[in-house]
Amino acid sequence: MLALYVPRASLLHRTPAGVKLLVLVVLGAVVFTVPTLPVAAGALAGVVLLGLLAGRLPAAVLVRQARAVAVWVVAIVAFHAVATDVLTGVTTGVRLLALVLAAAVVTATTRVTALVAVVEKVCAPLRLVGVRPARIGLAVAMALRFIPLVAERADRIREAQAARGGRVRGPRALVLLVVPLLVSVLQLAHTVGEALDARGADTA
Amino acid sequence: MKTRDLAYVALFAALTAVLGLLPAIPVSALPVPITAQTLGVMLAGAVLGAKRGFLALLLFLVLVAVGLPVLAGGRGGLSVFVGPSAGFLYSWPLGALVTGLLVELLWRRLNLVTALVATVVGGIGVVYAVGIPFISLYSDAPLSAAATGSLVFVPGDLVKAVIAAVLAVAVRRAYPVIERPRQEATRP
Incomplete structure (x- = not known):
């Protein structure tokens, strides 16, 4: 990026x-x-x-x-x-x-x-209230990786909808795009979180 | 915080960035086209809840601050945090927080109307309550002038609030992330 x-x-x-x-x-x-x-x-x-x-x-x-x-x-x-x-x-x-x-x-x-x-x-002083500063770096890294992923999934959904024909415009198009997109990427984030934990990210 | 929650937070920071890439929707009878970016504010709160929604937008602001062009129109960097409209940026985590609080409160009877209340209060009310006084302080202009200037964005923001409410209700049915407090408590 x-x-x-x-x-x-x-x-x-x-x-x-x-x-x-x-x-x-x-x-x-x-x-x-x-x-x-x-x-x-x-x-x-x-x-x-x-x-x-x-x-x-x-x-x-x-x-x-x-x-x-x-x-x-x-x-x-x-x-x-x-x-x-x-x-x-x-x-x-x-x-x-x-x-x-x-x-x-x-x-x-x-x-x-x-x-x-x-x-x-x-953010280091936040350690006192239980925030691990290394987690901030992890969150930034994940967000950077998610940006192209979300864009890619959005494109894929748009293409699939176009392939089925019909063309919706305006705010309604946004709803029809974002609902499947959200479900898809929420599942993805869930999986990524579990995969990271399985590799010991929770103890880092 | 669990790594899964951290992934959700990162996801909605990324989603807000992607919403900024969407072409602006031109609305007739409106001089400024609306961008979808503040939709991310309402969605983060409505889908993730108060705490994670707040953190997601905070993380988004970190991405902006470290110099990534993730704001609508490819803007970013530290400049946007010192400009006259910076108050709107600062308001975003708070807007997500308030939207999230309301959605959590109304979770059991979340429908289009209650969700719309949450997105309007959090995503419009809080955002303007921070952003307009900031412009006024910054440019030495009275509050009323700053408020009048911001009025042009209200129709677009209302459209976004409705979209966010529709999405919040749909996602609650399809993939609920905010769990009911009672259900959580009785889990062994």
């Missing part, structure tokens, strides 16, 4: 995932506690420079993310231009862009496995 990670040899890629996440959290706290245009614009400029130079990311990665939230930026600026003043609107819009791009830079420069490791580490 295609991840949003962009492989490059760069300083930012080598920085530990935990550090990058911490910086992201701090950045978020700063731009929200000091809601002024210079702070927001500085954060945006810093993030873009960091991503392009220290992360050696192609500009297209940042452009794609910016485009995804463009509707929000326009809506927020337009709303504030009418309701309060343009400056508040621009500040809020720039702040949004800075945060979204910062998060995109972290995602593009950090491997999925490194981030899963951070999740497991963060």
Whole structure:
């Protein structure tokens, strides 16, 4: 499955995932506690420079993310231009862009496995309430395997229904597809769980 | 938690991802097409129950956060957690939890109507109750403006709630995963 990670040899890629996440959290706290245009614009400029130079990311990665939230930026600026003043609107819009791009830079420069490791580490204290952090890794691995499996079974059911003729459209088609799909994949998950237990997953 | 339960949790996280791949259904008289992804929220709660449904959506958010493009439209990564609509994402595990609680409560008399109550309260009520104040706080706009902007999604969400209720009733008959508490207690 295609991840949003962009492989490059760069300083930012080598920085530990935990550090990058911490910086992201701090950045978020700063731009929200000091809601002024210079702070927001500085954060945006810093993030873009960091991503392009220290992360050696192609500009297209940042452009794609910016485009995804463009509707929000326009809506927020337009709303504030009418309701309060343009400056508040621009500040809020720039702040949004800075945060979204910062998060995109972290995602593009950090491997999925490194981030899963951070999740497991963060969840380590949950051991006290009986949660085994290794189970989180197992759940992530199972979900990743189930995504193509579920899609494949859905295709198979759709093909079988098409072979029997008749074509249903709209919400009803979704119901006719998902009921057999759910039963089929629930059985599958049940079997996978038992198979894992038979191989000692429950004691791991 | 049993490995089987963990597999169910992983399954519904995966199912929510796959629902995001389905082409959006265009609904006439609606400016935005509806995507099937929040159907995963209602289904996880209604089929797995409160605890496993909550964990399934939490796991789905982990998949999004670690950089997999599993949100509708191939989006993902940490950006979506800091954008103005992030409140809707955060609400998903809670929505599944509340849907699950209601379905567990109404399990013995689960029919289209009671299931619809569960999916509407959990899958729409909780999701909007978290998502709309988040937009308002994020964009410094009053609650009413954020709520008005979200109204366009209500018809689509109602359609999804009905679909989820139909599915919940059908799956309860075909492959019940939530067991009756009393039955569980008397088992040797």
